[in-house]
Amino acid sequence: SQTIHQWPATLVQPVGSPLSLECTVEGTSNPNLYWYRQAAGRGLQLLFYSVGIGQISSEVPQNLSASRPQDRQFILSSKKLLLSDSGFYLCAWSDDRVSNQPQHFGDGTRLSIL
Amino acid sequence: GQSLEQPSEVTAVEGAIVQINCTYQTSGFYGLSWYQQHDGGAPTFLSYNALDGLEETGRFSSFLSRSDSYGYLLLQELQMKDSASYFCAVHSWGKLQFGAGTQVVVTP
Numbered sequence: 001s002q003t004i005h006q007w008p009a010t011l012v013q014p015v016g017s018p019l020s021l022e023c024t025v026e027g028t029s030n031p032n033l034y035w036y037r038q039a040a041g042r043g044l045q046l047l048f049y050s051v052g053i054g055q056i057s058s059e060v061p062q063n064l065s066a067s068r069p070q071d072r073q074f075i076l077s078s079k080k081l082l083l084s085d086s087g088f089y090l091c092a093w094s095d096d097r098v099s100n101q102p103q104h105f106g107d108g109t110r111l112s113i114l
Numbered sequence: 115g116q117s118l119e120q121p122s123e124v125t126a127v128e129g130a131i132v133q134i135n136c137t138y139q140t141s142g143f144y145g146l147s148w149y150q151q152h153d154g155g156a157p158t159f160l161s162y163n164a165l166d167g168l169e170e171t172g173r174f175s176s177f178l179s180r181s182d183s184y185g186y187l188l189l190q191e192l193q194m195k196d197s198a199s200y201f202c203a204v205h206s207w208g209k210l211q212f213g214a215g216t217q218v219v220v221t222p
Binding site: 032034041042043044045046049051059090102103104105106107108 | 147155156157158159162201208209210211212213214215
């Protein structure tokens with residue numbers, strides 16, 4: 001069966017520091033991968049999605065970037081964090097073989113910027 | 115542009131039935147999904163409607179009317195564990211657009 005791992009679960013970082021969040025998927029190949037951010041009490045905002053290695057689409061201009069160095073690995077990064085980057089970050093995957101499949105989420109990373 | 119509207123909160127007692135409505139405006143509509151999220155947890159997939167009509171999965175059912183750009187999630191025989199946020203999400207051009215979520219509070 002397929003599983004998705006996301007770490008760390010919580011992170012506290014100072015303003016201006018770098019960021020690297022990692023997400024890996026097991027049990028499937030060539031998944032579509034997504035990064036979302038969720039502010040407290042709000043819906044999910046799509047940040048990036050990827051349909052293959054090295055293929056990244058950005059949805060919202062911002063201080064973050066994403067990379068997909070391997071088929072089942074998706075990384076969210078920042079060179080210099082801002083206070084507004086605080087939030088709950090979620091990685092998700094879906095099966096690319098059929099369009100509009102459900103997305104399956106990791107447990108998320110709660111990021112606090114001080 | 116794209117937009118989704120759903121109520122912010124619904125309160126009901128155990129055993130009751132709750133209906134969460136979702137109206138949407140989008141281009142390239144492929145279907146409507148529903149997700150459940152407990153406090154502090156990740157969203158989990160509940161249902162997906164691509165065609166008009168009702169889809170039933172146990173105590174939960176979801177309905178879609180493409181002509182009305184409207185759908186709903188029906189929660190029956192409410193249990194305390196159903197207290198959570200519920201999100202409708204539109205499938206459009208291979209991506210999901212989420213609503214702001216409806217918090218369902220189940221009371222004894």
